[in-house]
Amino acid sequence: MRLRALTLTTAVVSSVVVPAAAAPQRTNTEARPLAATEGPIVQMFGWPWDSLAEECRSSLGPSGYAAIQVSPPTEHVQLAGEGYPWYEDYQPVSYELRSRRGDAEQFGNMVSACNAAGVKVYVDVVLNHMSGSGSQGSGPGSGGTEYAKYDYPGTYVDSDFHDCRRDIADYTDKWEVRNCELVGLADLKTESTEVRDTQTAYLNELVDMGVSGFRVDAAKHMAPQDIAAVVDGLHKTPPGATPYVYQEVIADATTSASEYTGHGDATTFAYTDRVAGAFADGSVSGLRNLPDELSLKSEQAVVFVANHDTERSSPTLTYKDGAAYDLANAFAMAFPYGTARVQSGFDFGSNTDAGPPSDSNGFTEPAGCGDGSAWVCTHRHQLVAGMAGFSSAVSGAGVTDWWDNGSNLIAFGRGDAGFVAFNSGGAQGSAREQVTREFTTSLPAGTYCDVMTGRFENGECTGEAVEVSSDGTFTAMVEANSGVALHENAELGS
Structure with a gap:
């Protein structure tokens, strides 16, 4: 086995009780026990590490949020010719902690500050792929690493990638979905022991820095057993807990989210469509039976009104809808289905590719919630922020x-x-x-x-x-x- 060193710098009234989600009962011998999330998560999309440290101390912790989801911390492509778009972060070129949001020291300080404020840190991790065809010739990564598609010195070589080196053409073919390329991104051979060991080592570096869990990007494009093999090797988080793992699975007729719940929770986009649509239309009474409409059990689901993809690609309800959006997020934290996640990012206007506010070199400027700020601080809006404590207070009640x-x-x-x-x-x-x-x-x-x-x-x-x-x-x-x-x-x- 080849070893690689990783350097990580009419009114209806009812008194019927609808039970709350039970604690996870996983009898599958291959299933891995999960750490529970004891309240809502906030996706702090694009926020730099120094700003996040301060936000945990000043707002997120005092409000009672359980955890934050942070953008990928790894070194990524730099696409100056495209104005440093948001999706740079989802094209890693190494597992070094040198992103446009800061370096390893700044990342570690942020994790420590948030943990001290009672806020766990979940990292968005990209395991399915590396950089894409569109980044070829764009220069070194955000940390200075020279790379080429299928060649990432010190991390991966050509043989670590699948042989189907073309875009996915048939989403009804599960093999193709998992082995061919997602919009030109170099698809890793995640069935390989060498690739798995490299990824587990990267995740363990983060756990050892105080990270409490992971959101797995593009999980649908990897075989469930491959993800399970990676997360089964994770270290424990203090005080001996299992890192919390949840996976992005955009379910369809070919791939179900339940395929992935043996080793982690999964996102349910059907929830997003249903709840966002109800609050956008102003017809919310039907939400009483929401759990019966969804395929995942409550204890397996991570739910949201919008995320960084949906607010750009299918904007049923987003931050641009103001109070209606905030109210929908409040509902997600009040109703006992799934683990609620709130999206707090930045105002991208009409440019859905826009990256976060940055300097001339593409590095993210400090984030803040003051008047006139380009950052959208949904987590601070009172309709939303007040529900973090509510969520904790009513935990376990139907x-x-x-x-x-x-x-x-x-x-x-x-x-x-x-x-x-x-x-x-x-x-x-x-x-x-x-x-x-x-x-x-x-x-x-x-x-x-x-x-x-x-x-x-x-x-x-x-x-x-x-x-x-x-x-x-x-x-x-x-x-x-x-x-x-x-x-x-x-x-x-x-």
């Missing part, structure tokens, strides 16, 4: 006290731990307005902070206070494209 008006208004509890109401009536320019009504909950009597309208800090609320009576009812006004969210950890005077 849906109770469901109510809807058959259209744009829904409300439900999470046992006696929390209660939410959503008014999607303002979606996509609708003229529907605010609604005032009495809601029935299972919450104990008390005064609660509405965390969709303000922060709960040091026992005080910067938003609306809501009084729940001894019979569990409360009356509130719900604005269009807004909601109400109460939970036991945001009770005033407690």
